[in-house]
Amino acid sequence: MKKKKEVTIYDLAKVLNYSPSTISRALNNHKSISQKTTKEIHKIAKDLGYRPNSLAASLRNNKSKTIGILVSRINRPFSASIISGVENTARKAGYNVIISQSNDKYENEVTNAKALYDSRVSGLIVSLSMETINTNHFQQFVDQNIPIVFVDRVPAEFNSYRVIIDNYTAGYRATQHLIDQGCRRIAHFAGAQHLNVYNLRKKGHLDALRENNLEVADELIIHLDTMGFEEGCQATKMLLNLPQPPDGLFSSNDTAAVSAILTAKDKGIKIPEELAIIGFNDDPMASVVEPALSTVSHPATKMGEISAQRILDHSSKKLDSDVSEITMLDTEIIVRSSSNKINALRLMEGK
Template sequence: MKEKVNITIHDLAKELDLSPSTISRALKDHPSIGAQTRANVQKLAKLRGYRPNIMAVNLRNQQSKTIGVLISWINRPFFSNLISGIEEAAREKGYNVIISQTTDDLKIEKDNAKTLYDIRICGLITSISIETLEYPHFGQFYRSNTPVIFVDRVPGDFQGQKVVIDNYQAGYDATTHLIEQGCTRLAHLGGSLKQGLYKERLRGFRQALEDHNLVLNPNYILNGKSLSREESLVLATKLFEDGQGPDGIFGANDMAGVCAILVAKKYGKTVPDDVAVIGFNDDPICEIVDPPLSSMYHPAREMGRICVKRILDSLNKNNQSDDLSILTTELVPRKSTLRIVEIES
């Protein structure tokens, strides 16, 4: 006969002829239970493969020490760094983290949000899907007083705590850097304008051109969705179909920047002399591509740590945090743009 798969406290109590409450306290090393009894209970629990029912514990306590993370792509460097910051900060405070991926699919985002809600996480950190334009699936958390922190991709018209960077200023700084290297025909490869961060990076790009009295070529502003490799290659190719192409390209992520370099080379262009290229995020790929890609550093790990602090502040009723945290970015110049200024050794 097969052994019972899910061993419960009641099974252990029956086998040892003890009450379930005694078993429970013994498993928690409660001093009210004798040392020998605790040892017997814990030995049997290990032998039988007993595991506590975390969901049941959460139901009894009305809260867990688990923070839910709902993001688009776990395998992208920005999100990997964000998760690292979240896990570091959570672990320091004795909290666990459960991570759920949406692959930029709104239905999956809704389903996964419901699952995280059902297991009674103590707080949610989320970077919304590209397609998310309405937010009723987050309302369940607010109704149960479960804090929600939106990070990076945040809803523009939905109230809540948000942790972002100054995307406008970052876009402005990236474009200004290209202009300072002598670029005059500038192009922008952007993501979906359904999301505020891509709108703001484009706004910064436009403003930098205006402030430097440069003409904006509408054919050099191309927007995709999430700027995957395949999508970025298609967009970058369109920039050079007129025979001349831009002499400076600002990609709204590093994949767009890398693809711009690859396509420029395919068209016989030298980077950075014929066309300078800058990306966004400062992913590891920036140092692998030839020439190394200039980028705007995106403080993902720090953002993750701030999100956890916001969760814990909310749980502790510490309302000192503002509703909006805006972090700054930093230009990381490399050989893909440096026509005039040499890299310091």
Template sequence: MKEHTEVTIYDIAKKLNLATSTISRGLKDHHSISKKTIDKIKKTAAEMGYRPNNLAASLRSKKTKTIGVLVPTITQPFLSSLISGIEVTANKAGYNVVIMQSHDSYLEEVSLTKSLYSNRVSGVICSLAMETVDTNHFNLFIDANIPLVFVDRVPNSFNTFRVVIDNFESGYIATKHLISQGCKRIAHITAGSEYSIYNERKKGYLEALKEFNLPIEEELIIKVGGITYEEAEKASYKLLSLENRPDGIFAPGDILGVSAIQCAKKMRIKVPEELSVIGFNNDPISYIIDPNLSTITHPASKMGQTSAEIILKNLKPNKKKYEIKEMTFLKTEVLARESSDKKRLLNVNSSLKI
């Protein structure tokens, strides 16, 4: 079998009897080359099976046209939508995306940042691992003037861009919604460190209780080791087994809310008559579960798009090292569904009686 040889610009130049520099500029639609010559070069290149050598180009420029994305996992619907928003925006601008998962491990995150740096990515978008508190490993990118954007799970203070929702406000409006439905003993499932988005949601929950003069009881606040169904199931069972059990649960993730609903069903506790539940993210599972889970919207795709746009904006040629960055806040809102909307249930029951 004849070995395939890669066609180069030298081969095209030889065939057309033109300088290699002319071929190179023609393939890039350079204004110094006539349209007729450009068309001839591109037609010949296509006929000969020429493929641009992006690797060689990246080695010369010391950068690839690649944006590195580092997230805890790709299995969560929220993060999948986030990545999709990044990819669509980056691809339109001619950039590829490489995705890496930290699996919520600090050590893996440190290792992967080094890998992205070694692979000469043009920019980095990161959502921090659950374990991460120290973010010094990201200074690699700052020192090399590689644009860096933190998204969703972000450090409290870092000299770079951050794209987030207001987690405090979101936790507040979720709890306020349960209060508006008549809940008096509202439990909360939380996770992560004191620096995490879940802690901010917890602060919002506490603020709403204070504002409406409801008691803050430690037995109603349970911290789980991870945002998983199994962790939430244990927490929900503990809460619903209390002698004076809660009449509302704010779960800062839809999988946690779904687990609370199913746990209540197993214990023959009616939702929302005896227990109202609200989740977070508006994942597909929230409207598949019966009763449908009330939730807080989380503009995942828009967050990804915004993060990618910031990277692309900061990849302009000869751009000087950027200065202090702004934090971009995107809006959330309550989606009231069957799991908490007691007023809707009353209306339905009233209609049935008529």
């Protein structure tokens, strides 16, 4: 089938006997064109199937009313919630969204950042890949005064907007919760330490141990490359095979925590009586696994909304793209059965 010719402003001008500039201004609802003429032009344009060429407009104006999103993996609930928050805010303001993922690979992040830059996005929202240490690939945006908002996983040194949570306090509270439940030998699944989120959660965990005069044992700190399910399984087996296995576990994400629950149960370990576990993020899987996983809430949707608003504020207020501004949100402990050791022991005694 032969492709139908695209209707242009020049086609509309011939049909309506107006100049192309008048057609253009009317389609953009310019005040210099009367309401009657504007309405007439919009109707004929719709009838003829005219579509505005947003790409051509972005090339002329050097901006596209499009926000780019670059996250690690779009299939993770946390990333999906960030994207949802961005889209909700962006679309209300008449902006479109382009989504890309790095799959936690640095090279993918560099390539995707270049593609988004070439698409002339009005702003970029980024959660860094697990591998990213060098952030030079984002300088091209700053050089063109295109705002960048780093969300959750943020670089240590890069002047930009940042939307984060208080990871240190969250890590401290998660470990303190296990201590309050009677745990005295607490393990930790730590992610890549060059990333702020995992580094600060680990620091909070260690400080909670020290302030409660508990041992900080190197064998109980397990660094996972991806914080994935299989890694969590292997790490849990290693911990349970120690001469003195842990009686508590704080995992820096829910995926590894769920794998720990399933692996421990498979080995006949009672949760939480023998091993109390708490994760991080409050992913949907946390409330589905048995026993339900205690976790730390992560306001991902709110983070996405705030990130998008920073882009919109930059566009309207002409703020500098290299502004260093931090928005920090709080979290809360969500206690479920996997760590509620005191309650579980009471129920056992009552039987």
